[in-house]
Amino acid sequence: MSAHETTVVPEETGDEQAEPAGPAERAGNATVGDDIVTTNTRWSFAGSTPRHFDAHVNKSVPLYLHGHELIAKCVEFFSRPGGTIIDVGCSTGTLLASIARKPSSKDLSLVGIDIEADMVRAARETCARLENVTISQGEVLSADYTDSNAVIMYYTLQFAPPEQRRLALERIYDGLVEGGGLFLFEKVLSPDARLQDMLQQLYLEFKIDNGFEPEEIYNKERSLRSVMAPQPSNDTHELLHRTGFTGVVTIQKYLFFEGILAIK
Numbered sequence: 001m002s003a004h005e006t007t008v009v010p011e012e013t014g015d016e017q018a019e020p021a022g023p024a025e026r027a028g029n030a031t032v033g034d035d036i037v038t039t040n041t042r043w044s045f046a047g048s049t050p051r052h053f054d055a056h057v058n059k060s061v062p063l064y065l066h067g068h069e070l071i072a073k074c075v076e077f078f079s080r081p082g083g084t085i086i087d088v089g090c091s092t093g094t095l096l097a098s099i100a101r102k103p104s105s106k107d108l109s110l111v112g113i114d115i116e117a118d119m120v121r122a123a124r125e126t127c128a129r130l131e132n133v134t135i136s137q138g139e140v141l142s143a144d145y146t147d148s149n150a151v152i153m154y155y156t157l158q159f160a161p162p163e164q165r166r167l168a169l170e171r172i173y174d175g176l177v178e179g180g181g182l183f184l185f186e187k188v189l190s191p192d193a194r195l196q197d198m199l200q201q202l203y204l205e206f207k208i209d210n211g212f213e214p215e216e217i218y219n220k221e222r223s224l225r226s227v228m229a230p231q232p233s234n235d236t237h238e239l240l241h242r243t244g245f246t247g248v249v250t251i252q253k254y255l256f257f258e259g260i261l262a263i264k
Contacts, residue, residue: 053091053092053122054092057091059207059211059212060207060212060220061187061257062203062255063252063254063257066252067154067185067252067259068094068095068154069098070259071095071152071154071183071259072095072098072102074181074183074251074261075099075150075152075183076102077181078149078150078179078180078181079104079105079108079149079150080149081107081108082108082109083107083109083149083150083177084108084109084110084111084147084148084149085099085105085109085111085148085150085151085152086111086112086143086148086150086151087110087111087112087113087151087152087154088113088140088151088153088172089113089114089115089140089153089156089159090112090113090114090119091114091119091122091123091154092119092126093112093122093123093125093127093133094126095152095154096110096112096123096126096127096135097126097130097133100127100130100133108132109132109134110130110132110133110134111134111135111136112127112133112134112136113136113137113138113139113140114135114137114138115137116137117137120136120137123135140153140157140160140164140168140171140172141167141168143171144175145171145172145174145175147177148172148175148176148180149177149180149181150176150180150181150182150183151172151175151176151181151183152182152183153172153182153183153184154183154185155185155186157169158186158228158230159227159228161229165239166242166243169239169240169243170243173245173264177264178264179264180263180264181261181262181263181264182245182261182263182264183259183261184259184260184261184262185252185257185258185260186236186257186258186260187228187230187256187257187258188231188232188233188236188256188257189230189231189232190232190233191232191234196256199255199256202255203256204217206255230256233250233256236258236260237260240260240262245262246263247261247262248261248262249262
């Protein structure tokens with residue numbers, strides 16, 4: 001998971017000479033904070049990102065850990081003995097580990113899936129001593145959701161190409177048991193341009209208050225240009241309904257970061 005930050009362009013004057021590009025800039029690399037270096041328009045969760053991911057995302061996404069706590073509580077409604085809970089895009093496995101340690105999860109099979117091999121290794125380290133957790137490498141369109149009681153997509157679907165999102169949701173819907181739940185947390189867009197601008201500015205202040213430098217915010221924005229594509233909140237709700245989910249409700253919202261519970 002990762003968030004989409006507001007662009008900040010350094011002020012320029014006609015009397016200033018541009019400084020020569022440094023080695024990282026010439027190579028198309030840039031720092032985005034928390035010792036993470038990424039490539040312009042090619043944000044990646046591989047390489048060194050897993051080592052710093054939790055610290056970085058906790059400062060980047062409002063209510064990130066609160067979302068973990070909320071899901072860990074809500075998932076109890078779907079924690080039937082012998083059931084299966086799947087976290088697609090499990091990153092470092094922090095959320096799965098939190099769920100696995102709950103007494104209500106003792107008889108559950110918890111499955112974490114991530115497309116990045118480096119994230120898979122990190123998640124396996126996080127969950128190494130949790131016998132009811134299995135971590136594997138895979139992606140949303142090939143994962144097996146058969147007879148799952150709940151599926152978690154925690155800031156994951158926004159990285160899938162728009163044309164694949166309905167296919168991914170249909171695959172999850174078909175695999176869920178009747179009454180199963182999907183926890184879909186996403187960065188969404190406002191339907192109103194003025195509101196979107198206001199939310200962007202508030203989010204920028206959130207990032208700066210958390211210690212990010214303007215250049216780091218810009219670099220992260222640029223690295224995500226061809227990687228993440230948020231969609232309006234209404235489109236996400238409508239897509240879930242068209243897929244077949246009957247109960248769709250927002251359970252967490254801060255600026256344009258939204259957590260949705262959809263029930264089959």
